[in-house]
Amino acid sequence: MTEVNILDAICGAGKTTWVFAHMKENQDKRWLFVSPYLSEAGDGRTKGRVQLELPELNFKSPSAAPNKTESFKRLASAGHNIAITHSLFHSFSVEIAELLEQNEYHLVVDETLDLISIYDDIEKQDVVCLIKANMIIRQPTGLLSWNHTEYPNYEGRDTAIKDMCDTQALWLHGENVLIQRVPPSIIKACKSCTILTYMFEGSLMKSWFELNDLEYSYFYPDTLKSEAEIKAIIKEKLHIIKPTKYVNDLQFNDQGLPTPNTFSANWYKLTATEDIFKRMKASMVSQLQETMGKGKTFWTTFKKYKSKLEGKGYTRAVKGVEPFVPKNMRASNEYAEFVNCLYTVNVYPDMTLVQHLSQFGITVDKEAYALSEMIQFMFRGSIRKHNDMYILVLSNRMRGLLENYLS
DSSP: OOEEEEEEOOTTSOHHHHHHHHHHHTTTSEEEEEESOHHHHOOSSSOOHHHHHOGGGOOBOOOSSSOHHHHHHHHHHTTOOEEEEHHHHTTOOHHHHHHHHHTTEEEEEESOOOOEEEEOSSOHHHHHHHHHTTSEEEOTTSBEEEOTTTSTTOOSTTHHHHHHHHTTOEEEETTTEEEEEOOTHHHHHSSEEEEEESOGGGSHHHHHHHHTTOOOEEOOOTTSOOHHHHHHHHHHHEEEEOOOHHHHHTTBOTTSOBOTTTTSHHHHHHTOOHHHHHHHHHHHHHHHHHTSOSSOEEEEOOGGGHHHHOOTTSSSOBTTBOSBOOTTOOSOOTTTTOOEEEEOOOOOOOHHHHHHHHTTTOOOOHHHHHHHHHHHHHTTSGGGGTOOEEEEEOOHHHHHHHHHHHO
16 A cells, blocks of 8 residues: 655745755655646656756756656656646546556655546536437446446547546546546556645645545654744734735624635635726736735736736736736745735635535535635745745635634
8 A cells, every 4th residue: 555644834934945855865665746836746858846956866857859758657667756746736647646656656746636526628518418418427436437338439629528537536526527546556556655735634636535445654754843843934924914804894794793705716706896906906006005014915816817916016927937826726836935924815726626525425624725725825025044034814714714824
């Protein structure tokens, strides 16, 4: 059985430094390093951090020719140490699992992987058509299989669906929503798996481990800084800014009762009007000018509403760095000099995934999930270097989670 170890440590504790030293001390093992970003893993032409800091391990990255999957197979077959991105990992097949097992690879995953997600590369109506045509067959559990009896040699628009069915990666939720669950074969194929993360308990990867009955254990190297030590610094250096009266009032109904879902994706979709967007933007601009720090600003919202909330002081790129950051960004150092953060979202896990997981007896901790995502985002800014940072959190719910976490 694969030994799975979770290094769950706060940002800045030294997880990556530790794991690089660990791989360097174990050069007799074959390593597969998985990172969210090309800047860490390299792209086959340009070296990433792992190649630059561990030249003695001679990490290779798959090239685009003929494609990254085929390039990876060649590298794994030859037994090289390999560095890849999260996105490539999601596409791995049973054939790759066999190569990893044969060559006794040890897996290192930097930040949690989204191993369960909504598959949205197909229209819902097309899902219905595939079912009616009996091309895909729903099992009692919801697992989908391809009808090889009637469509044995299919090659067409839905080949990707066929391939995922063949690896038991696709599930039907309701009548027309597809859930992609990465099979556990890749992790099971490796000699060991080390996951570097923070707040693993709030992640969907933890739910995926439960789905697949995979055991794991936590560990914390002595060389890492303690969470208490880093939190004490953060408390002193992080300045949490409360929103204006207008923004605060948006979070109460006509009877004066709090509406904790304000600034969630559904709130933006169903409640936010052009006037609300205009006044929210004005509030953010005024606070940035009057109550926050002097320096660069990064910010986030749901991508669909980015243009409606862009305002003076946080719209234009700074030295080639775009100030808008996707709300779920992790492990990037590009914003370490940005002293202001505008956090305009109220985070909830996708309800379709929550409902899907509940069918298998698995509960998602919504508060832990929200806090984990916000903490990861916050640490993109100057606080990661333990410098002063100002963060404006519009949502009373999200700000309360942050304040409780720090105290």
